[in-house]
Amino acid sequence: MQAAIMQPYFLPYLGYFQLIKAADVFVVYDTIQYTKKGWINRNRLLRNGEAAVFSIPLKKGSDYLDVVDRQLSESFDRKKLCSQIEGAYRKAPFFAETMPLITEIVSYSAGNLFDYIQNSLRLTCAHLSILTPVRISSEIEVGASNLRNADRAIDICTRLQATGYINPPGGRALYEAEEFRARGLDLRFLEPQLATYTQFGADFVPALSVLDVLMFNGQNHTSNVLLKEYKLAD
Numbered sequence: 001m002q003a004a005i006m007q008p009y010f011l012p013y014l015g016y017f018q019l020i021k022a023a024d025v026f027v028v029y030d031t032i033q034y035t036k037k038g039w040i041n042r043n044r045l046l047r048n049g050e051a052a053v054f055s056i057p058l059k060k061g062s063d064y065l066d067v068v069d070r071q072l073s074e075s076f077d078r079k080k081l082c083s084q085i086e087g088a089y090r091k092a093p094f095f096a097e098t099m100p101l102i103t104e105i106v107s108y109s110a111g112n113l114f115d116y117i118q119n120s121l122r123l124t125c126a127h128l129s130i131l132t133p134v135r136i137s138s139e140i141e142v143g144a145s146n147l148r149n150a151d152r153a154i155d156i157c158t159r160l161q162a163t164g165y166i167n168p169p170g171g172r173a174l175y176e177a178e179e180f181r182a183r184g185l186d187l188r189f190l191e192p193q194l195a196t197y198t199q200f201g202a203d204f205v206p207a208l209s210v211l212d213v214l215m216f217n218g219q220n221h222t223s224n225v226l227l228k229e230y231k232l233a234d
Helices: 014-022 078-089 095-106 113-127 137-141 149-160 169-173 177-181 210-224
Strands: 002-006 025-028 042-047 050-055 134-136 164-167 186-192 230-233
Touching: 002 014, 002 149, 014 113, 014 186, 014 210, 014 230, 025 137, 025 149, 042 078, 042 210, 050 078, 078 095, 078 210, 095 113, 095 210, 113 134, 113 210, 134 137, 137 149, 149 164, 149 177, 164 169, 169 186, 177 186
Parallel strands: 002 025, 002 164, 025 134, 164 186
Antiparallel strands: 042 050, 186 230
């Protein structure tokens, strides 16, 4: 059984969903420190031919709080974010197909950041026909963990009785194959082979949210073709 473990991200890029699909079980960290300058509660969309950041505003809190302990700001205007996305993609070929999904995701009433993001992942996976079970780290670890980096990933894989661990290519800077092999785990890296696609006729803008991919490619092509465009490497 191949496991993959990642931080939660709101409407992340397509490679994140390739990782979920490639794994036999996908684990989302909830008891992991929220990073203010990271991408947990924000991403990028295409606006006027350029990348523009959209985000979920949060209540003020300690920089040391875990994601599961962060709350959405009461000022978060869900209708405004939907309007921003609609304005950016109204003329996209698969807008009518994709916007109902985005509206359902953004309109979700949860006040907790992790719950809000987890719901967005669940709905997007269902939309893309990804059937991989998605688990929560604290339920596997039975609470918070004092382990970090490779030790934590190995511990979760061991608890799941996994035989392998899949990570994005950036994990090469963090993980050593020998360390995993010593614990009976094969370490592999998923390398997305993300082709360019037509946006609005201008130069292609890469590394945007999965919503951009869906707006320009549609549910069927994304699920049946683009999700499979990756390779697993040592």
